[in-house]
Structure formats: structure tokens, C-alpha cells
Amino acid sequence: MKRSLLLGPALVAGLLLCAGASAAGPTVTARAYIVQNAATGEVLASRSVRMRVPIASITKLMTVLVALDHARPGDPIVVSRAAANVAGSQAGLYEGQAFTVRELIAAALVPSANDAADALADGISEGRRALFVRWMNRKALALGMTDTHFVRPEGLDAPGHLSSARDVALLAEAAMREPLVRRTVLLPAIEIGGRRLLSRNDLLRTFPGILGVKTGTTERAGWSQVAAARRDAVTVYAVALGSSNRGARNRDVAALLTWGLDRYRTIRAIDPGKVYARARLPYGARPLDLVVAKPVWRVVRVDRPLVERIVAPATLAVPVRRGQRLGELRVYEDGVLVASAPLIAARSVGRPALGGRLAFYAQRTAHHAWSWLS
16 A cells, blocks of 8 residues: 655655745835736735725726627727717717727727727717716626726716726726737727827837736826736736826836736746655665656746655565556645646566575575674
8 A cells, every 4th residue: 555655855845946036026106006917816916905096098998898798899889979079088089980899999998099988988878878887887896896986988087986906907807808808909009080099008119028908197097007918828917006107107017017927937846857756675676766757847936835745655566667657746836736747667677586586585584693693
């Protein structure tokens, strides 16, 4: 029967990865921020994460989600008078122009055009903008955005139009599940109504691995952004709300993304070139190395130790064939199993012939007798 035993020098082997970045946290000037792992939802750093603040044009992510809930990308929308006359950033749309939902989504997300966002809301709700806003708030609750209340579809400052860093991260992740949104927020520029308009997301040109997603700026909101980036199979989302200016916002978001991505490394958690244990063999044979057949790569946190646990027999009977499964290696990160592999025999070991076995027992008997006499 097999029993849990490590046949190496210690019962549990701990491997602490070297951190590639300071564990003190990122330097961020924004009044509220969060950076988290997209796959696990783990919060890597945060400040005032539930504080309710204006989020400006980040609101347009919700406007686009609601639009896609109620219309197809190819559906036509006629620009309303109210949309054409909205304040702030515009795509130069005028009343009565017709565009597809897809075109207006691009204008709302890339150059952050207020007229495009309002045109979507008015067109899809048939002029009942209050109804569209109710849809936005209903969607927010469905996504778990409990700190959020929307008043306007484009995100201009309005009493009660508030969200939080936590909720913005939830909103961005929901929006990025839409293929149209993922493609659109990576565009450096768009053309609509004969005009070429540039993206407001400066990090598209400067941050490696950036995936989007949305900026926002008003007097009350300050300079804000939610962004996503990917490196070595890890995606992180970063939200910075209320930076003091455009440069500070870019630095804040870049610092959050960099710090978040630096929390992870892709390592060979299981190495076929390593001897994980040695089992005793009968008849005086040298111990048998227990190894693994192939490498296992995993993305792990740099600031958490990996612990190897080995389950294998202490002593083996022969014969043993090379590659025979003889145990299991398990690798844990913070108590969670992240990798496992069978332990196999590194070589074949045959059973000695009768003469060899008799000679072994005779030699052992003589050794014991001499030890007793001496």
C-alpha cells in the first residue's frame, strides 16, 4: 500500500518566487482606484474602492451595453435634435442624420462623442430618454454595480450620476465580453459623417499589451479611465478615478496596469529535469529516481510561495519498468492546487536471478553476524 511520504530531504518543499516589483503597491494620485485579475476577480491593489464619484464618459460603456441589448449593430438610428445639441465632446452629428448602431457605438467609445451616445439612447428608446436611463440602472443592478446610479447616457455631470472604482471594473469587464466592444476600443481612430476622429485613450499608443477600454473627463469627475492589459496569459483591469490632469491619469493607469501585471510570472511549476524523490529498492540496488514525464507551466503570483507535496512509496518491489507510474507530485499556491503530475520511474530495474538473490541474502547475513560479533 502506498503511503504519503516525501522521499527527498524534507517533508514539504517550499519554493518562493522572487518578486519582480515592489510589494509596497503602485504610486497613484487618483482619488479612487482598483487593479484586479480579470480571470479570478482578485483585487491586487485599491484605494477608496467603494467611494461613489462621478465617472464622466466611462458611462458610455453602459450606454453601449444597453444599446446592444435592444438593437442589432446594423440597425439604423436617426440623430435626434437633443443629441445633436448636447454639450461637450462631439462627433459633429446633426439632427436627421442616419447612422447604424455600430457607427454610433464606435463614435461613443473611440472619440467619446456625447452626441453619438445620446443618439443611441434616443433612437433606441424612441425618444424616451428617461426610459433608456432606467434600462441602464436596471443593467447596473444585474451586473452587481450596487454603488452606481445613472442619470444621463453620455456621462455629463448631473446630480446623482455616480459610480465607484469597483463598479467601473465590473462594467468594463461586462462590456469587454461583447466582441464588438473589444474590437472597437482598440481602434486608434474612426471615420463618421466624413470626419476622422482620434481615440481619447492615449495608452493605445504607449502601453504594451493594452486591450482598451474607456476614458472619461468632466469638471466634477476629473480625469478618469478604466483600462485592461494582457501579458503572459494574464489580463488585469485598472480603474483610476479623479486624476488631476490628462498626464496624471495616463501615469496612474499605466502604473496600475504595470504593477498588476508584475504580480504574475509564467513558470515551469513541474520540471522533467528534476528528481523529485528516490525510492529504496531490494537486493542492494541503488535507489530509484522518481521524475515526471513532461513540464507543466503555470501563471503564479510572484509574492506567494509554491509548496510541493509528494505522494509515493518509500520502498519498491522489483521489477520496475521505466516510465511506470509510482506516485504523484502536487504543487500548491497559497493552499490551492495549481499543478499535478504522475511521478514515474526514471529507469527500469529487473529482479535478480536466483543466484543473485541468494548471494545478496548471504552477504547480508554475514554482515549482520559480523556486526553482532564486533
